[in-house]
Amino acid sequence: MRPLIAEPRYPQPQGTAPQKPALALKPQKAPRRTVAPTRLAFRLERLWLTPVVRIVTRVGVPVFCVTLGLGLWLGDGDRRAELIESYQDLRTQIENRPEFQLSTLAIEGASPEVEAAVQALLPVRLPASRFALDLDGYRAAILRLDAVKSVSLIVQPGGTLSVRVTEREPVILWRTALGLQMLDESGHRTASLKRRDARPDLPLIAGEGADKAVPEALAILAAAKPILPRARGLIRIGERRWDIVLDNDRRIMLPENDPVQAIDRALALNAAEDLLSRDFTRLDLRNATRPTIRLSAQALVAFQQTAAQPTPEASQ
Numbered sequence: 001m002r003p004l005i006a007e008p009r010y011p012q013p014q015g016t017a018p019q020k021p022a023l024a025l026k027p028q029k030a031p032r033r034t035v036a037p038t039r040l041a042f043r044l045e046r047l048w049l050t051p052v053v054r055i056v057t058r059v060g061v062p063v064f065c066v067t068l069g070l071g072l073w074l075g076d077g078d079r080r081a082e083l084i085e086s087y088q089d090l091r092t093q094i095e096n097r098p099e100f101q102l103s104t105l106a107i108e109g110a111s112p113e114v115e116a117a118v119q120a121l122l123p124v125r126l127p128a129s130r131f132a133l134d135l136d137g138y139r140a141a142i143l144r145l146d147a148v149k150s151v152s153l154i155v156q157p158g159g160t161l162s163v164r165v166t167e168r169e170p171v172i173l174w175r176t177a178l179g180l181q182m183l184d185e186s187g188h189r190t191a192s193l194k195r196r197d198a199r200p201d202l203p204l205i206a207g208e209g210a211d212k213a214v215p216e217a218l219a220i221l222a223a224a225k226p227i228l229p230r231a232r233g234l235i236r237i238g239e240r241r242w243d244i245v246l247d248n249d250r251r252i253m254l255p256e257n258d259p260v261q262a263i264d265r266a267l268a269l270n271a272a273e274d275l276l277s278r279d280f281t282r283l284d285l286r287n288a289t290r291p292t293i294r295l296s297a298q299a300l301v302a303f304q305q306t307a308a309q310p311t312p313e314a315s316q
Contacts, residue, residue: 095131103127103159110165113191114147118163130155146189172214173199175206175233187214203228207236217242220254223263227276241286246276255286262288 037045047053074080094100103126107115121141124133135153142151147167154162168190170182180193182202189211193199205217217234220242224231227246235243235251242259244252254262262285269275269291275283282294 095129100130101127101159102130102133102155102161105161105163106156107163107165109167110163111147111167114145114165114167117145118142118165126161127159130161133161147191149184170199170202172217173202173204174211175204181211183211183214185214185218187211203231204233205236206233207239209239210234210236212239213242216259220244220259220263223260224267226267227270230276250280251282253282253284253286255288258288262286265291 074083105119105122105126107118110118121138123138123141135155139151139153142148142163142165148165149168150166152164154164156162168184168188170190171185172183173193173196174181174183180196182190182193182199184190196204203217203221205214210217213236220234221228224244227244230246232245232247235245237243241256242254244254244263246252252263252266265288266275266283266285275293278293279296279298280293281296282292284292284294
């Protein structure tokens, strides 16, 4: 019930019309009652406003429930085995699709020997799925061949595995206790050789550590090109320097440093005095300021006899 305010009443004079009161008051609404929150509701409201609690409630609880459900479901060994078997069957079906099959191996840029070795290194038998072939392992196995410098594997449309091989080019022969080895410009072994006359176009080097100094040996051979018809090869001495071996077991002993410059001096001496046509055993160029020549036994005897004979001027 709303409270009512009584309106004032005034006596009306006779013979006049009734008049409305000057002020009419409307009934007022009762004030709204507010209920204070309980202590528990207040604490829960404050706790919900904490970011950590909201993240745990919205994310952590659902994840925990899903994980718990999966754990309970996978706790059965039969279910796990069935799931693994289904996964393996699905994977096998996908891998054995026709678009993933390799049926042909194409090898480019390889010699017959290297081509046969590349085919033998293929770990699977074609036709096979490309997923059954470890391309990285196959490429590493091919690179372990001495004659292979680089290789690239390309799976082409139509089920063809293309193997593009770049072989090392032998530029020199190295004589060792195990036989002749062909080396490239960096000193890497490319293949073995049974007979020297099989590659007469390649120069010969020998000595321990000669394979580690192949670039220097090539530079010496390039500088000594005018006397190469007389040269039989190079010998590495003490893993420090080179000797040029000429015909009749003659040697030109080169210094450890700047051997090319020493060869230039030897060529200049040969052009001036025809030095290399003389009968000597050693031409020592290790001392740049004092080259030394060692004559053979016969040449030394002839030189001594010539020196012992009196000259015409002395006899007069």
